[in-house]
Amino acid sequence: GAVVSQHPSWVICKSGTSVKIECRSLDFQATTMFWYRQFPKQSLMLMATSNEGSKATYEQGVEKDKFLINHASLTLSTLTVTSAHPEDSSFYICSAGRDRGLEETQYFGPGTRLLVL
């Protein structure tokens, strides 16, 4: 159990376009979903935390208008990179948690690699 999927796994787009990434918890209801960004050979940087039906909480330095997060249901969260530029190229990973405030084990999606040309 505790499977998280992400779609798409790869995105190549032109500068200025918007890209939407979906994160789904397949066999459980996720009270909270998290979006991370990872540069090559580096650790994960938390971008934002989203709870179903409420606004996302963004980490310091992350532009809310640039990275739009929607958490419409307990099994789906989306990240939209608006007007993407080459510096937005990165590996984006989502995760879902079931036990908010308890042990906070997170279940990760396989990641989405974004390349902006």
Add this chain to the structure above:
Amino acid sequence: SQQGEEDPQALSIQEGENATMNCSYKTSINNLQWYRQNSGRGLVHLILIRSNEREKHSGRLRVTLDTSKKSSSLLITASRAADTASYFCATFRGGYSTLTFGKGTMLLVSP
């Protein structure tokens, strides 16, 4: 900000050898978790150790936690080529805080 610091940054060993990775952190924690990431993939949760625990085992994994030194170690015994991956520690402070990941250790196990 990243709280955990793993060392070594990279570790290269032969199959059958043991691999030890260390993690240090700065604040008090509720628990510490270890995750594994294969190249270009998401993270897989390996093991969680609570702040009141000192050692935990899961298969070939052994995790220790020393809260007085704010450090943890992950030991993989009898390593296999398939263990090649990056390993991250992550700390959880409790309540509605979030996981804070370390920088990771890249482990290469050669056949």
